[in-house]
Amino acid sequence: MSNEPTSTPIIEIRNLSFCYGDFQALENVNMSFVKNEVTALIGPSGCGKSTVLRTIDRMNELIPETRTEGEVLFHGKNIYDDDVDPVEIRRRIGIVFQKPNPFPKSIHDNITWGARINGYRGDMDELVEISLKRTALWDEVKDKLKQNALRLSGGQQQRLCIARTLAVQPEIILMDEPASALDPISTSKIEDLIYELKQRYTIIIVTHNMQQAGRVSDKTAFFMVNDARSGYLVEWGSTEEIFFSPRDPKTEAYISGRFG
């Protein structure tokens, strides 16, 4: 069902299942992610792609009465082992949510807060500048760093959230439909950004937008819902392959817009 990855994976998911109470949301997912690549997770609503994303940095366990089975290997180490602290995982694997959610603090403090609580000792102003430059936000906000972040536009807020994630220096950035709440111009800025960021980071992005997946990703994974309403991985591979020569007819049907 999967192709062999060409280089060593940074994340490897093995037999991953996830339950909300009695409801199995995700069934036996196996896939891996390669360093400095963008992987898009696509599929209809409720297929578990966001759940997969949240299992990768253990955000899923913040929801009460959930159960995770299987392994998520990060540099070969299972992050669900007892001796792994989720706090460390979440610093090294950052996440950006669907709705821009900056803290109700100044732009400056939004960037520095995460770094500070993680014990960052470098120059904070420099960190702010670097992070904002990497998200192409610096020129727009450099004169109003003390201003409350909630006064920025939605697109600027989302780029600030990405900058905030970069400031704690993660290796992987998870993005949960980062542009779905934004207008087309902001969306294209985010997409350009993803292209830039992939030079330094490994990116996993959930998206409903086929064109977006096609534009930004190197690999694509297609998820579906089975009759028990559980999500499962149909197939994954290079984006080109999934889009132009999928092996499973369901993938082709979904991508060509015949359902979902």
Add this chain to the structure above:
Amino acid sequence: MSLLPITQGAEATEEFGGVDATRRNISRRRRISVVWKMTFYLATAIAVSALVVLLLTIINGAFGFVAVKNSIDPVLLTGPDRSMNDLSDAELITIIEENLSSGLVRRYNSEKPLTDRNSADLVAIVRERVVAPEIIESWNLAASLFQPGVIQKYVDQEAPSGTTLEFRVWLTPQFLVRPQSPDAQFAGVRTAVLGSIWLILITAVVAFPLGVGAAIYLEEYAEDNWINRIIQVNISNLAGVPSIIYGLLGLAVFVRFFGPVTSGAFIGVTTTTDATGRTVLSAGLTLALLVLPIIIISAQEAIRAVPQSMRDSSYGLGATKWQTIRHHVLPNSLDRILTGTILAVSRAVGETAPIMLVGASTVILTDPKGLFSQFTALPIQIWQWTARPQTEFRNVAAAAILVLLVLLLSMNAFAIVSRDRIRKRRLL
């Protein structure tokens, strides 16, 4: 209202019963919404007028004519050209010594020698003891305004000779600083106000950290299991327990069981023989228990109102649970927590029954000086004054109610101002 032209496509279809039925339907629905709007308007109007009536009743009692008869006309003491304040201290002392019984003079001297007292103090003694005005009758504000003729006629014809009529404002600066007195004219609320302030402080200092701490535990840490659900239900029910039950609890626990602690005997504040747990500390602790469930519930609601997305982004950056609570949950719920706490505490300030049970005294002349003092409080004082037969004590009670209302209103105003300040700082 002019009718919209009926055009092709805009005409109501058969399913809606045609154009006329559609229009009738619209006007019927409009009538119904007007009726509901009026209902809600009426509810508001009834509530507001009840409050207005309450306030007017109190104001009505706090002002009005009094018919006063002095034992000695002040003019006889001072002479026609001078007022009492113009007299020298020596003259005042002479007046006191000439007119009062030697026993009473000795008592004043033993409290504090007359020669050491300032003139205001001496004038007060002369006014109270020598002039000794006696209230023959008192009237409320409505009677004073609308039936001055009846009142004048009463003073001229029925009252004993020498009775004069004066308009009295019962709520005066002196009323605030004088202690309790058996004579309505010289009674004040200082002891009661100080007692109430002590109660506010103790209640807030004890209930706020406990309440917020419990709310944080229940909202952020407690798992959703049956024990915690029982705790939650119990806290909600405790908020509805009658306050007198808390009084009984306070009596049993703080006054009796922890008597050696609440009386201060354990650190030697009082000697054990006359030690009693009926102190302002016991009452404050009882009121703290009383408002604790309300503070917990309102703090829980405040914490719950912090969006999950904010917690998620905090955790997503590698924050621990405590860092998330400390830096995001608490700062963003503090305004509501504070408002809830202050409203709960101002609720407690008005409580009478529980503190009566734990030993607020109705007649107490000394100010509370610390945690282990005996005390009285405004609602106790008001209750005691309204229970007296003399009509003038109702005026005094009305004035005390005004003091209590002002105290409560200023606490609520403080709550609103501090909430707005916190909010503004957050969104700047």
